[in-house]
Amino acid sequence: MSFILLVEQVLNGLQFGIMLFLMAAGLTLIFGVMGLINLAHGSLYMIGAFAAAAVAGYTGSFVLALAAALAAAAIVGAIVELVVIRRLYDKDHLDQVLATFALILIFSEGTRWLFGSFPLFLDIPDYLSGPVTLPGGIQYPLYRLFLIVVGLLIAIGLGALITKTRIGIQIRAGENDREMIAALGIDISRLYTLVFALGAGLAGIAGALVGAIQSVQVGMGEPVLILAFVVIVIGGIGSMKGALIGAILVGLTDTLGGIFLPELLKLFTDPATATSIGSSLASMAIYILMGAILIWRPTGLFGARS
Amino acid sequence: MKLKSLMIAAMAAAVALPASAIAETKVGMITTLSGGGAGLGIDVRDGFLLAIKQSGRDDIEVIVEDDQRKPDVAVQLADKMVQAEQVDVLTGIIWSNLAMAVVPSVTAQGKFYLSPNAGPSALAGAGCHPNYFNVAWQNDNLHEAAGAYANSAGYSKSFILAPNYPAGQDALTGYKRFFEGELAGEIYTTLGQTDYAAEIAQIRASDADSVFFFLPGGMGIAFLKQYQDSGIDIPVVGPAFSFDQGILQAVGDAALGVVNTSQWSKDIDNPTNAAFVESFEAEYGRLPSLYASQGFDTANLLISALETADVSDADAFRDALRAADFNSTRGDFEFGPNHHPIQTIYAREVIKEGDVFTNKLIGPALENHADAYAGDCQM
Numbered sequence: 001m002s003f004i005l006l007v008e009q010v011l012n013g014l015q016f017g018i019m020l021f022l023m024a025a026g027l028t029l030i031f032g033v034m035g036l037i038n039l040a041h042g043s044l045y046m047i048g049a050f051a052a053a054a055v056a057g058y059t060g061s062f063v064l065a066l067a068a069a070l071a072a073a074a075i076v077g078a079i080v081e082l083v084v085i086r087r088l089y090d091k092d093h094l095d096q097v098l099a100t101f102a103l104i105l106i107f108s109e110g111t112r113w114l115f116g117s118f119p120l121f122l123d124i125p126d127y128l129s130g131p132v133t134l135p136g137g138i139q140y141p142l143y144r145l146f147l148i149v150v151g152l153l154i155a156i157g158l159g160a161l162i163t164k165t166r167i168g169i170q171i172r173a174g175e176n177d178r179e180m181i182a183a184l185g186i187d188i189s190r191l192y193t194l195v196f197a198l199g200a201g202l203a204g205i206a207g208a209l210v211g212a213i214q215s216v217q218v219g220m221g222e223p224v225l226i227l228a229f230v231v232i233v234i235g236g237i238g239s240m241k242g243a244l245i246g247a248i249l250v251g252l253t254d255t256l257g258g259i260f261l262p263e264l265l266k267l268f269t270d271p272a273t274a275t276s277i278g279s280s281l282a283s284m285a286i287y288i289l290m291g292a293i294l295i296w297r298p299t300g301l302f303g304a305r306s
Numbered sequence: 307m308k309l310k311s312l313m314i315a316a317m318a319a320a321v322a323l324p325a326s327a328i329a330e331t332k333v334g335m336i337t338t339l340s341g342g343g344a345g346l347g348i349d350v351r352d353g354f355l356l357a358i359k360q361s362g363r364d365d366i367e368v369i370v371e372d373d374q375r376k377p378d379v380a381v382q383l384a385d386k387m388v389q390a391e392q393v394d395v396l397t398g399i400i401w402s403n404l405a406m407a408v409v410p411s412v413t414a415q416g417k418f419y420l421s422p423n424a425g426p427s428a429l430a431g432a433g434c435h436p437n438y439f440n441v442a443w444q445n446d447n448l449h450e451a452a453g454a455y456a457n458s459a460g461y462s463k464s465f466i467l468a469p470n471y472p473a474g475q476d477a478l479t480g481y482k483r484f485f486e487g488e489l490a491g492e493i494y495t496t497l498g499q500t501d502y503a504a505e506i507a508q509i510r511a512s513d514a515d516s517v518f519f520f521l522p523g524g525m526g527i528a529f530l531k532q533y534q535d536s537g538i539d540i541p542v543v544g545p546a547f548s549f550d551q552g553i554l555q556a557v558g559d560a561a562l563g564v565v566n567t568s569q570w571s572k573d574i575d576n577p578t579n580a581a582f583v584e585s586f587e588a589e590y591g592r593l594p595s596l597y598a599s600q601g602f603d604t605a606n607l608l609i610s611a612l613e614t615a616d617v618s619d620a621d622a623f624r625d626a627l628r629a630a631d632f633n634s635t636r637g638d639f640e641f642g643p644n645h646h647p648i649q650t651i652y653a654r655e656v657i658k659e660g661d662v663f664t665n666k667l668i669g670p671a672l673e674n675h676a677d678a679y680a681g682d683c684q685m
Contacts, residue, residue, distance in 0.1 A: 005511045012503035109340060117344040119527055119556035124535060131537035139510070141535045144503065213535065214500040215527035215556055219341055223498055255504045279470055279494045 004138050009255055015144045017251020018151030022206035023224055024231040024243040025158060026199025032238025033174045033195050036085060037093050039100040041203055041228065042221025043107035048073040048204025049211030049220060050111055053122040062125035066208050073204020074197040081196035086189070104222070112218050119217035122208070147209055154202070155244055162240055171195060175238055227254075230286055234293050236303025245301060250286050257285035330365040331617050333608065334387035336380055336408065337398035339372035343523055345552040346400045346597050347372075350422045352590055353601030354397070360585065361609045369393065375400075377407040384408045388415055394617040395420060397604055400597075402426040402445060402473045413437040416620065418627070422604040423597060427476055430646050431679030437620075439627055439645045441604040443569055444677035445473055446480030448545035451567035451651035451671040452518055453484030456543055458671070459565070461516035462487035465509050465540075468520040470494035477520035477545070483678065490514035495521070500528045506536045514540055522547040527556050534560035541565075546665075549656055551595035554663040561656045561663060569647070570599040570636050571654050571667045578633040593664060599635045606632040644683035648676045 027041050051072035056065035084103065088096045123129075124143045131139045162168040170191055173181040182188045207221065214220070231250050235242025262278025269277070293301065335354065338347035351370055358366055369391055373380040380399065387393045396412050397420040399405045405424035413419055413435040421429075425444040429435075456464060466481055466489060468474035478492065490512040493505055509517055517540055521529050526548030533542065546568030554561055572583045572593060582602055586594040594602075610632035615622035630641050642648045651672045654665040 002511060005507055008507040008510075009504055012501075012507065015503070016501055112340070112344065117348050118552045119345075119524060121556045121558050123531070123558055129535055131535070139537060141532075141537070143535060210500075213528065213532050215524035215531075215553075217524050217527075217556075218344070220500070220524065223500070258504050259508065275492060276470070276494060279496075283470075283496045 004136065005259075007134075007136065007138055008140060009259055010252070011140060011144065011148070013252035013255035014248060015148050015151075015251070016255055017248035018148055018155070019206055019210050020224070020227055020231055020251055021155060021244050021247035022151060022202050022209075023228040024235070024247050025155075025240060026202040027225075027228050028232040028235070028238055028240065028243045029171070029195055030199045031232065033171055033178075034085075034089055034192055036088060037096045037100065038085070038199075039097060039225065040080070040103035040107065041199070042225030043104050044073045044077055044200040044203040045207035045221035045224060046111060046218065047076050047107065048207030049122065049216045050115055050120065050207075051204070052208030052211060053120040053216045054115075056122055057120070062128075062212075065122070066205060069204045069208030070201045073207070074201035077200020077204075078193055078197040080200075081193045085196060086192070089192075108218050115218075117218070119215045122211045122216050124212050143213060150209065154205075158202075158240060167191075167194070227286070230290050232300075234290055234300055236297075236300030239300070239302035242300055242302030249289065253285050253289050254282075258282040261285070331367070331395065331612060332391060332393040333366060333368045334384075334391060334393035334396045335368055335370045335398035336373050336383045336387070336396065336404075337370070338375045338400050339370075341375050343375050343400060346423070346523075347398070349552060349595045349597035350398060350400065350601035350604075353586065353594065353598035353603075354422065354605040356582075356586060356589055357602045357605035357609065359589075361605075363609065363612075366609070366612070370398070373399070373404060375404070377404050380404040380408050381411075384412055388412060388417055394418065395608060397422055397608075399424055403471075405429065409438055410435070418617070418620075418623070420604050420608060420627075422600045425646065425677075426472065427679050430644050430677050431682035432684075434644045434683035434685055436624060436645075436685050439607070439641065440647065441607055442600045442647070443649070443651075444646045444679065445476040446483070447651060447672075447675060447677060448547070448567045448569070449477045449480030449518075449520060450484045450678075451653070451675065452543050452545055453481040455565060455567060455653045455671040456481075456516055456518065457484070457486050459516075459541075459543075461485075461541075461543075463490045463514050464488075464516045464518050464543075465490045465492075465512050465514035466518045467493040467495055467505055469497040469499070469525065471497045473522075474520060481518050481520075484672075485518075495525075499525060502529045502532050505529075506533055506538065509533075509540065510536065510538050516540060517542045519544050520547065523553065527553055530557050530560040530564075543567075546570075546596050546654070549654070549665060550597065551593045551664065552597075554656065554665075558663070562658060564656050565653050565668065566656070566665070567651055567671050568596050568654055568665070569649050569651050570596045571652055571665050573665075573667050574635070574637060574652070576633075576635075576637045579635040579637075582635045593662065603632075603634050603636070603639070606634070642676045642680050644677070644680045644685065646677050646680065648674055651675055 030038050048069035052065040052069040055068035128143045132142045231246040235246030261282045262275050265274035265278045371383045395418045400423045402424040409419050418437045421440040423442050425440045430444045468477045542564050544566050546566050549566040611626035615626040617623050640648050650670050653668040653671045657666045
């Protein structure tokens with residue numbers, strides 16, 4: 001286990017975590033402000049990736065593709081909020097889960113109907129492809145560095161939006177006491193639509209960014225959605241800071257666990273058993289992490305409400 | 307009210323009409339038509355229906371149902387087809403775990419099952435059944451051929467990876483059964499994993515001279531794109547599942563030049579295959595994949611058996627199936643003692659024809675290859 005490999009894996013974990021953050025940020029905002037469990041968040045991720053693949057295929061421009069992903073997911077998010085989600089705020093969580101699960105099925109089959117069953121092509125633009133050499137002789141894909149930088153910029157931007165702007169103050173007020181801000185004359189339903197579209201747009205852009213190195217296909221959002229839920233549970237529901245820390249923790253645990261657990265077990269048993277037990281343990285690692293954090297802090301790392 | 311009852315009567319008549327036309331053979335196809343793996347099921351279905359259409363027979367009725375890649379749904383559909391629809395033959399399942407859930411129970415009920423794709427080792431060895439025929443391959447076959455190809459290409463140290471589930475374990479077992487070199491590393495990934503940065507870093511850190519991977523569907527697309535972007539130039543070998551016609555376009559340049567193993571390729575030189583490729587493209591507007599060829603061969607096997615025997619005479623029908631007297635898109639085709647194919651498996655290379663990524667034959671990797679489990683089958 002060389003130092004170079006270790007650094008490379010830490011970067012991989014960081015990159016994975018930051019992409020998870022983009023998903024988790026929207027999810028935690030929507031849950032925090034509106035008290036809504038949105039299972040269809042993974043579909044918005046998929047919509048972003050498909051919109052990006054379609055636009056990239058048509059125009060050949062990656063920047064336009066990212067813009068299209070953001071716009072498509074945000075617009076679909078706003079429409080879904082106006083048509084469906086709006087009716088769910090005063091329902092209990094079971095109704096919300098059922099309705100948003102139905103949305104997953106509708107979006108998946110709708111996307112298949114529009115784009116077909118075969119995965120689409122979305123590739124990294126030439127100026128971001130290939131490896132770069134980092135200090136210390138580490139070869140690392142440029143695109144993954146780009147993902148880390150873009151993700152961090154979005155995180156900083158979101159932080160500024162929440163803490164520094166008027167709309168951010170309204171969002172935070174909405175998390176604390178929605179009746180009160182409605183009484184103060186703030187158009188709460190407009191705020192809800194805006195927050196939902198913002199969360200959707202973040203998911204869409206994550207889908208497009210990740211779609212370029214993975215596969216753009218129907219159902220791509222659901223595995224990420226599960227991890228994003230783990231992230232917000234670890235970070236504390238409704239907390240943006242918690243989502244960032246939680247996402248990076250999950251990313252690092254998942255990536256590093258997959259390598260070091262088998263290596264660690266090789267000290268005790270033969271390689272074949274170590275590999276199979278280690279990889280099984282590694283796939284459980286993030287859930288073990290979640291369990292441990294919930295025992296220590298039942299509301300998550302930064303969860304305010306008990 | 308009157309209008310409504312009239313409409314109901316008309317609908318009932320419309321439903322009753324096709325049933326009154328005599329369909330002598332009923333085929334139940336359970337396959338994956340929705341969700342992430344739908345491309346495979348759609349190709350098998352389209353290949354199968356194309357062969358039925360070309361045969362011109364209107365006495366074969368095919369009932370197609372979507373299993374959503376879920377074993378419980380597949381079992382329900384199988385029960386419905388056997389009990390309510392009373393089908394004679396079942397086919398269509400793509401995934402080994404679904405096949406394990408359905409095949410033993412339907413063959414035990416006296417129905418025939420023709421597998422157009424899944425070939426789990428349990429059904430090839432001790433769990434074989436006289437009414438179960440596999441028209442595609444035993445799961446290990448293409449991986450064994452990849453191991454054999456790696457020997458002939460002069461590779462001596464392979465890094466191998468596959469998802470941690472039964473077909474993934476079969477894959478690495480199959481490769482190791484034929485590969486004579488040593489292993490630089492062996493990794494089981496999570497099923498459904500889409501980010502391979504950690505594995506690629508380990509490949510980079512190893513001193514392998516070749517990489518073998520079995521990552522079907524979206525997993526393979528993600529791996530190949532990320533592998534190319536990492537700048538590692540160790541050659542890759544894999545089974546055809548990550549290089550079939552349906553997903554090559556999504557992989558793009560990252561797949562160019564990769565050698566993969568398959569029992570079928572669109573340029574295998576025989577008249578049946580040429581006609582199949584041409585008619586499939588004309589009918590559906592896309593190139594066929596190996597899954598489509600397997601669906602097509604399955605239907606032609608069924609039709610050939612129906613020409614010599616009636617499905618109600620199970621023994622005669624089984625003998626007719628075993629004879630495999632049909633023109634396969636693969637050229638020569640025969641069944642081994644456990645009703646799995648004995649066939650040549652080829653090495654193919656990914657090329658670009660105009661704008662379309664596709665495969666070109668290099669040559670046979672394993673000739674007239676049977677599977678390793680036939681000896682365990684007591685039929």
